[in-house]
Amino acid sequence: MDTTLKSKATVKELDVESIRKEFPILSVKVHGKPLVYFDNAASSQKPLFVIKAIEKYYETVNSNVHRGVHHLSNLATDQFEAARKTIATHLNADAGEVIYTRGTTEAINLVAFSYGEVFVKEGDEIIISQMEHHSNIVPWQMLCERKKAILKVIPITESGELKMDEYKKLLSAKTRLVAVAHVSNSLGTINPVEEIIELAHARNIPVLLDGAQAVPHMKVDVKKLDVDFYCFSGHKVYGPTGIGILFGKEKWLKQMPPYQGGGEMIKEVKLDKSTYQEPPLRFEAGTPNIEGSIVLATAIDYINQLGLDRIATYEHTLLDYATEKLSAIEGLKIVGQAKNKSAIVGFNVEGLHPYDIGIILDQQGIAVRTGHHCTQPVMDLFGIPGTVRASFSFYNTTGEIDALITALKKAIEILKK
Amino acid sequence: MTIEQAETEMIEEFALFDDWMAKYEYIIDLGKDVPMIDDKYKDENHLIKGCQSKVWLHSEMKDGKIVFTADSDAMITKGLVAMVIRVLSGHTPDEIMQSKLNFINAIGLHEHLSPTRSNGLVAMVKQMKLDATAHNLAKK
Numbered sequence: 001m002d003t004t005l006k007s008k009a010t011v012k013e014l015d016v017e018s019i020r021k022e023f024p025i026l027s028v029k030v031h032g033k034p035l036v037y038f039d040n041a042a043s044s045q046k047p048l049f050v051i052k053a054i055e056k057y058y059e060t061v062n063s064n065v066h067r068g069v070h071h072l073s074n075l076a077t078d079q080f081e082a083a084r085k086t087i088a089t090h091l092n093a094d095a096g097e098v099i100y101t102r103g104t105t106e107a108i109n110l111v112a113f114s115y116g117e118v119f120v121k122e123g124d125e126i127i128i129s130q131m132e133h134h135s136n137i138v139p140w141q142m143l144c145e146r147k148k149a150i151l152k153v154i155p156i157t158e159s160g161e162l163k164m165d166e167y168k169k170l171l172s173a174k175t176r177l178v179a180v181a182h183v184s185n186s187l188g189t190i191n192p193v194e195e196i197i198e199l200a201h202a203r204n205i206p207v208l209l210d211g212a213q214a215v216p217h218m219k220v221d222v223k224k225l226d227v228d229f230y231c232f233s234g235h236k237v238y239g240p241t242g243i244g245i246l247f248g249k250e251k252w253l254k255q256m257p258p259y260q261g262g263g264e265m266i267k268e269v270k271l272d273k274s275t276y277q278e279p280p281l282r283f284e285a286g287t288p289n290i291e292g293s294i295v296l297a298t299a300i301d302y303i304n305q306l307g308l309d310r311i312a313t314y315e316h317t318l319l320d321y322a323t324e325k326l327s328a329i330e331g332l333k334i335v336g337q338a339k340n341k342s343a344i345v346g347f348n349v350e351g352l353h354p355y356d357i358g359i360i361l362d363q364q365g366i367a368v369r370t371g372h373h374c375t376q377p378v379m380d381l382f383g384i385p386g387t388v389r390a391s392f393s394f395y396n397t398t399g400e401i402d403a404l405i406t407a408l409k410k411a412i413e414i415l416k417k
Numbered sequence: 418m419t420i421e422q423a424e425t426e427m428i429e430e431f432a433l434f435d436d437w438m439a440k441y442e443y444i445i446d447l448g449k450d451v452p453m454i455d456d457k458y459k460d461e462n463h464l465i466k467g468c469q470s471k472v473w474l475h476s477e478m479k480d481g482k483i484v485f486t487a488d489s490d491a492m493i494t495k496g497l498v499a500m501v502i503r504v505l506s507g508h509t510p511d512e513i514m515q516s517k518l519n520f521i522n523a524i525g526l527h528e529h530l531s532p533t534r535s536n537g538l539v540a541m542v543k544q545m546k547l548d549a550t551a552h553n554l555a556k557k
Contacts, residue, residue, distance in 0.1 A: 031437065353491035355469040360493075363437045371469045385490065386469060414442055415492055 014306065014314045020395050022047040033365030036400045041185050041213060041344050041391030042369055043235045046299075050238055053298040057291045065290055066264060066281075080290055083297030084280075090300045091230065092221040093247050099280040100293050103244035104212040105135040107231035108179070110246055110283060111208055112139035114256035115177065115229075122148040125174045129154040129162055129191075130381060131184045134374040136210045140179060154180070156381065160187035160336040164195065171203055178207045182214035182230075186373040186389065187336030188319075188344030190214075197226055206252060212236055216393070217315060217342055219308045222247050234292060239299030243292030246283070253279035260285040311394045315343040318392040322401045329408065335387045346373070346387035349408075352415050354388045360411035361388075366404055420512055423504045424520035431524040440524075441493065448496030452506065454486040465540045470494040472541050476548040482507050483552055485545065497526070497538050505545055510553035514546055 020026050023045045028035050037045060057079075063072035065080045081095070088095040101107040120126070126140050130153050144151045152175075154167045162180070171178075178200045183190050197207045206228035214220055215232040222230050229252070234243035248256075258265050258276055262285035267275040276282045303311065322345050326332055331350035348354060358370035371386040372379045379386055390404060418426070434440045454463065458475040465472045470491035476483050485506045489495040504520065505513050 353470060353494075355491040356493050360441065363441065385471070410438075414438060415445065417442065417445070 014310050014394060016314070016395065016397055019047075019306070020397075022049065023395055024048065024051070026395060030365040030367070031363055034403075036366045036396075036403050038390040038392065038396065038400070038404065039367045039369050040216075040393040040396075041236070041373075041389065043241070044216060044238050044393055045395070046238055046240075047302055049302045050240070050295055050299050053295045054240065054291060057294055061294070062291070064287055076290055079294045080288070083294045086297035086300055087245055088247075090304065091245075091247055092223045094250070096278075096280060097247055097250055097253065099246040099248065099253075099283045100288050101231070101244045101246050102242055102289070103233040103235070104210060104231045105139075105244075107229075107244055107246035108136055108208070108210065109139045110259045111177075111179075111229050111231075111248070112143045114259050114283070115206075115252065116143040116147060116149075117257055118255055120147045120149050120176045123174065124149045124176045125152050125170075125172065126150075127152045127154060127167070127170050127175055127178045127180075129167075129180045130156045130377050131160065131162070131187055131189065131375065132179075132181055132377075133185050133210065133212070134376070136179055136181060137377070149176070150174075153377075156187075156189075156378070159338055160184065160189045160378075161338045162189075162191055162196075164192065167196065168199060171199060171205065173203070175200075175203065175205045178205060179210070180207075181210045181212075182220070183211075183217070183342045183344075184336065184375075184378075185213050185344070186346055186375040186378050186387065187338065188341040188346070188391075189336060189338035190218075190340040190342055192340075193225060193227070201226065206249075213342060213344070216303070217308075218312050228252055234296040234299065237296070237299055238302060239296040240289075240292045243289045243296050245296075248279070250279070253283070256283075258282050258285065262286045264288070306394065314394050315392055318396055318398065318401065319343040319345065321398050322390060322392070322404075325401060325405050326408075329405070329412070331412075335382055335384070343392035344389065345391075346389045348384055348387055349412055352412065354386045356415050357388050357408070357411050360414055361404070361407050364403075364407040364410065366407050368404075420504055420508055420516045424518070424523075427500060427504065427520050428523045444496035444500070444526075445492045446496070447499045447503070448489075448492055448494075451488065451495055451499035452484075452486045452502060454488045458486070459488065465544050472498055472538075474498075474541055474544055474548075476545070476552070478552050478556075481556075482509055483513060483549060485548075487541075494538065497521075498541060501538070501542060501545070510549035510556070513549035514553070518542060 025045050061076050063076040065077045084098050085095045088098045128140055140151055152170045155163045182193055200207045208229035209227050211230050211232040216237040228249050230247040232245055235241040265277055265282050265285040267277050333348050335346040354370040361368055369389045454473050454475045459473045463473045463475050465474055470489055472489045474487045476485050485502045487498045489498055
């Protein structure tokens with residue numbers, strides 16, 4: 001990676017004030033008030049380190065990959081493949097197991113299609129959980145419809161944890177895949193993925209983890225987890241939108257047919273029949289998101305410079321602080337009270353609609369998300385239209401949480417008049 | 418009062434507020450006076466599904482004019498609904514179909530009317546115009 005783009009925030013303790021200066025958007029004003037950005041689970045903001053890398057790519061590298069004979073094309077190819085290596089190393093995977101996608105959604109769709117095509121037949125079962133994001137529900141529903149397979153759902157408890165006993169009962173000789181979130185986007189629950197994988201593997205069933213909410217906040221080691229498929233999105237991990245990663249164990253990828261046809265993914269094209277590349281290129285039809293891929297690796301470098309352990313520790317203090325302050329508000333109920341949680345707090349205030357609270361918070365410069373967060377089955381379980389969700393990043397501060405509390409009290413005052 | 422006059426009246430009322438809090442408090446107050454939909458119409462057929470808040474809308478013809486009633490589960494949405502109803506209710510289907518509803522923009526609440534915002538209000542205005550078209554056809 002280019003060493004001229006170095007984050008300044010490489011100090012022992014997370015120096016949040018210095019880090020904040022590296023994120024230009026954090027100093028904008030919203031409705032005349034300082035922005036408090038608590039919608040990190042939807043998308044994270046980008047540091048100059050990443051923004052400058054985008055500029056640098058277009059100013060000095062831009063060209064198409066893999067096919068060119070000229071200097072720039074070779075340079076772009078080298079950086080594109082070096083980025084794959086960086087991302088693979090970060091996940092403790094081999095570069096050949098790392099596929100570039102548009103995001104987590106496309107990664108899951110790819111597995112649902114290509115794995116499903118070979119391994120799922122009529123009467124087979126796929127296991128998901130009740131806390132999944134819609135993008136880890138719908139692709140499996142579509143697969144089940146296509147193959148006449150059956151979707152099984154692990155229920156969750158009132159506190160927002162998977163009912164592991166029920167999970168054990170669902171595993172059967174018909175199960176072809178288990179697909180669950182590593183971290184829930186609406187409840188914040190960190191699932192016991194080691195145990196989930198161990199139980200599935202005892203029956204030779206592969207496991208896919210939706211890591212969209214995990215990779216930005218904790219170290220993920222796919223070899224240690226022994227997970228079969230792992231997906232995440234670039235834009236949630238301080239990188240660009242439109243790029244994501246699918247990790248797949250080589251033994252599965254080799255047996256899976258292409259997801260889309262086109263350039264890049266072929267070995268040889270004849271008009272009567274074509275042959276395909278080995279993975280990962282087999283799954284990367286068309287000109288890829290070259291800039292996105294290279295800059296995603298830059299973003300990964302950035303969080304590694306800060307240190308994921310330090311990020312996790314700091315974000316946990318924010319979670320504890322927010323949980324304590326929010327719980328002190330009368331009539332406020334936190335939705336998602338798992339013992340093991342990431343820095344996401346979903347809540348409701350008795351008698352108030354989350355949408356109303358979100359609008360009044362926005363007027364005060366506070367960006368939260370309201371609604372069902374693409375997890376309608378979770379909201380149905382709790383019998384609520386949605387929640388207000390504050391999700392934190394390492395650039396947030398306890399001072400900002402205080403601002404949320406003040407703004408929330410004002411919202412309650414206005415709405416309860 | 419024509420639709421445009423009702424819009425002007427609304428714009429003038431909102432011009433009195435110079436801060437956002439007063440504006441939203443007024444919207445919420447207007448919601449409290451929304452012509453309430455009869456409970457028997459609060460069903461799936463009358464539900465306009467926005468992404469976040471629910472809006473129920475009913476319309477009927479009285480003396481050649483359409484009368485709207487509604488409700489919402491969110492207070493701000495209910496206020497916005499009440500504002501649109503105050504402007505449109507009691508007018509002929511043709512008048513409603515041709516209305517531009519510029520007042521939302523003029524009041525500075527345009528973000529609620531942008532088609533990409535999923536709060537049900539855009540869908541509601543669309544439904545009111547569809548109702549007007551339907552009543553017009555039924556008349557002919």
